[in-house]
Amino acid sequence: MSYNISEIVSNFCIEGNVAAIIPYGSGHINDTFHLKNANPGLPGYLLQRINHHVFENVPALMKNVQLVTDHLKEKLTGIPGSNPDKEVLTIVSAKDKQCFFCDETGNYWRMYCFLKDTKSYDMVLTEQQAYEGGKAFGKFQLLLSDLDSGLLYETIPGFHNITMRLDRLNKAVLDDPKNRIKDVLTELSFIIERADQMATIMNLGKEGKLPLRIIHNDTKFNNILLDMNDHEQCVIDLDTVMPGYVAYDFGDAIRTIINTAPEDEQDVTKIELNIPLFKAYAAGYFEYAGSFLSDTEVKSLSMGVLLIPYMQGVRFLTDYIEGDVYYKIHSPEHNLQRARAQFELLSKLEKNYDVFDQIIHNTAKKYIQITTEIK
Numbered sequence: 001m002s003y004n005i006s007e008i009v010s011n012f013c014i015e016g017n018v019a020a021i022i023p024y025g026s027g028h029i030n031d032t033f034h035l036k037n038a039n040p041g042l043p044g045y046l047l048q049r050i051n052h053h054v055f056e057n058v059p060a061l062m063k064n065v066q067l068v069t070d071h072l073k074e075k076l077t078g079i080p081g082s083n084p085d086k087e088v089l090t091i092v093s094a095k096d097k098q099c100f101f102c103d104e105t106g107n108y109w110r111m112y113c114f115l116k117d118t119k120s121y122d123m124v125l126t127e128q129q130a131y132e133g134g135k136a137f138g139k140f141q142l143l144l145s146d147l148d149s150g151l152l153y154e155t156i157p158g159f160h161n162i163t164m165r166l167d168r169l170n171k172a173v174l175d176d177p178k179n180r181i182k183d184v185l186t187e188l189s190f191i192i193e194r195a196d197q198m199a200t201i202m203n204l205g206k207e208g209k210l211p212l213r214i215i216h217n218d219t220k221f222n223n224i225l226l227d228m229n230d231h232e233q234c235v236i237d238l239d240t241v242m243p244g245y246v247a248y249d250f251g252d253a254i255r256t257i258i259n260t261a262p263e264d265e266q267d268v269t270k271i272e273l274n275i276p277l278f279k280a281y282a283a284g285y286f287e288y289a290g291s292f293l294s295d296t297e298v299k300s301l302s303m304g305v306l307l308i309p310y311m312q313g314v315r316f317l318t319d320y321i322e323g324d325v326y327y328k329i330h331s332p333e334h335n336l337q338r339a340r341a342q343f344e345l346l347s348k349l350e351k352n353y354d355v356f357d358q359i360i361h362n363t364a365k366k367y368i369q370i371t372t373e374i375k
């Protein structure tokens, strides 16, 4: 799809003029463009078309983003040495003063200040990057811990509700709109074998043993901007910031950090676990999250490490069966390939469960006075 980006941009309050429009990033949902300023002394911008098929109420979503970014900025303002404008996204208003613009075809657009001299990584390369990532998401959860979660609109209902995800898969299997079930029987058996065990976190939540906190809900490593020295700078992609269990954020970050291969690796023999990166992420995370996590939450983190690749595989497979209606794909079997890669990762994680459970336990002990034995 091509858009008249200059026309869209003319509806936002920007300084200077746009010299270049560059498609940007590798997200699966929104379309992103980097706008370079003709005047190098003035800021660049990041323009995004928000996928309103995925996010059905964009005005409410943007209200969340405004609320969250205002809160983060206010909190950082009180911390010496912090720079809220670099460490938090800044929304650029549309000319009608709204924090988004809806064009005549019904597409929704938003703009942020472009944070220059930053990098996001699809694959983590060093322990320092992993450690900084852990700090970024730990700090994010800590800074949002005193924001009233009741103020946040649920941008995608049941986003990490595994029961709902499995129900949707089940419906897709029964409908089989593209006649693809015959190709995925092995994957379906893999899913069914683990379904009961994967409800553990939700059940602990229902029993009141895990608190709902404001979490990010999309802690892929490329949703952190690091500075040019690989220090964490800013958590981005705030569309799914909603109440959830901390294990979801931990599991999703580990899913992308620990894997030696890309999320959609076709040759699954390349999928191995990089345990030192896991350890480094946990160390960074506990530096901040250690101040608020309960014993049960600490224990739940290892379960999150298994749950999120499982749920992600279920989501990719469902989209494959439904005919690729949700995620952007770059080849006909892309979603199937992604699902298979997640399940391979999960198999490896299962075999190493005790190893990373112990790492979490040992890291937690440095920061938390554990009152009950968490193993």
Ligand code: ADP
Pocket: 024, 025, 026, 027, 028, 029, 030, 031, 032, 046, 089, 112, 113, 114, 115, 116, 118, 119, 120, 222, 223, 225, 236, 237, 238
């Ligand atoms: P998506 O929802 O499609 O994943 P993101 O909001 O994560 O979109 O943005 C896509 C990419 O754009 C990010 O991975 C990052 O590289 C870059 N990016 C996002 N926001 C900014 C920003 N404010 N400044 C600089 N780069 C950014």
Ligand code: GN1
Pocket: 026, 027, 028, 029, 030, 054, 217, 218, 220, 223, 237, 239, 240, 263, 312
């Ligand atoms: C999507 O937008 P992006 O690419 O950061 C998805 C996440 C998945 C991820 C898998 C709103 O994230 O939930 O974990 O793809 N976002 C949404 O790569 O569904």
Ligand code: MG
Pocket: 027, 222, 223, 237
């Ligand atoms: Mg993203």
